[in-house]
Amino acid sequence: MTLLKKAFSKTVDVLFPKICYSCGERLIGNESFVCSSCSAKIEPYYESICRVCGSFDVQAKAICRFCNENRAHFDKCRSVIQYNEVARVLIHELKYNEKTKIADMLANIAIEYIENTKPYRSVDCVVNIPLHAVKRRSRGYNQAEFLAARIADHFAWKHNPSLFKKALPTASQTSLSSEERKTNVANAFSVDSKANIKDHNFLIIDDVFTTGATVNAASGELKKRNADKVYVLTIARA
Ligand SMILES: [Zn+2]
Numbered sequence: 001m002t003l004l005k006k007a008f009s010k011t012v013d014v015l016f017p018k019i020c021y022s023c024g025e026r027l028i029g030n031e032s033f034v035c036s037s038c039s040a041k042i043e044p045y046y047e048s049i050c051r052v053c054g055s056f057d058v059q060a061k062a063i064c065r066f067c068n069e070n071r072a073h074f075d076k077c078r079s080v081i082q083y084n085e086v087a088r089v090l091i092h093e094l095k096y097n098e099k100t101k102i103a104d105m106l107a108n109i110a111i112e113y114i115e116n117t118k119p120y121r122s123v124d125c126v127v128n129i130p131l132h133a134v135k136r137r138s139r140g141y142n143q144a145e146f147l148a149a150r151i152a153d154h155f156a157w158k159h160n161p162s163l164f165k166k167a168l169p170t171a172s173q174t175s176l177s178s179e180e181r182k183t184n185v186a187n188a189f190s191v192d193s194k195a196n197i198k199d200h201n202f203l204i205i206d207d208v209f210t211t212g213a214t215v216n217a218a219s220g221e222l223k224k225r226n227a228d229k230v231y232v233l234t235i236a237r238a
């Protein structure tokens with residue numbers, strides 16, 4: 001059994017729902033959220049990875065296309081699982097249906113990943129990508145903040161949920177091209193002017209790495225304020 005599957009099967013004490021979010025089959029026994037055949041489809045993110053951003057799309061010198069073309073502002077990014085259909089369904093439920101127990105399960109998988117691979121040398125503060133205030137009011141909570149809180153709590157790292165402020169309401173990223181995403185997120189964040197950034201090491205948590213534009217923009221803001229290391233962890237990666 002992979003670590004991931006073990007972490008997954010640990011969440012047996014959860015009572016809902018009775019049908020698989022992914023395929024709709026009735027859940028039996030210890031199954032929670034997704035049936036065992038769907039949970040078997042949750043796969044760890046690839047092992048052959050870019051040493052900066054963690055992509056499996058690695059070229060010469062172990063640097064991927066993203067890092068060649070975009071100039072990553074973070075020092076290291078890692079993602080825990082592949083963004084396949086089952087991961088998509090779980091993250092969708094996490095975002096839109098306030099399923100805090102799914103957040104617990106995904107946070108546990110991330111915690112296990114960090115414990116086993118120790119990707120970050122020293123973390124002073126965990127931060128999350130903000131939802132714009134209006135969006136936050138309508139959705140009720142920020143899933144990235146929830147994940148960040150759980151992970152920070154486990155490792156006794158400091159968590160600052162409001163370090164980043166979203167300056168502008170950005171159009172939803174999902175409908176945009178890669179170029180449009182970069183423009184969309186440029187200047188979308190501001191950093192709390194009173195926060196201690198200089199020479200501190202940060203870990204930014206987000207749910208999905210799609211083009212990397214969002215976490216890269218956030219990392220850039222921290223680097224502008226002379227952060228030392230900026231690390232990124234996303235639960236899933238496309
Ligand atoms: Zn299923």
Ligand SMILES: [Zn+2]
Pocket residue numbers: 050051052053054055063064065066067068
């Ligand atoms: Zn890379």
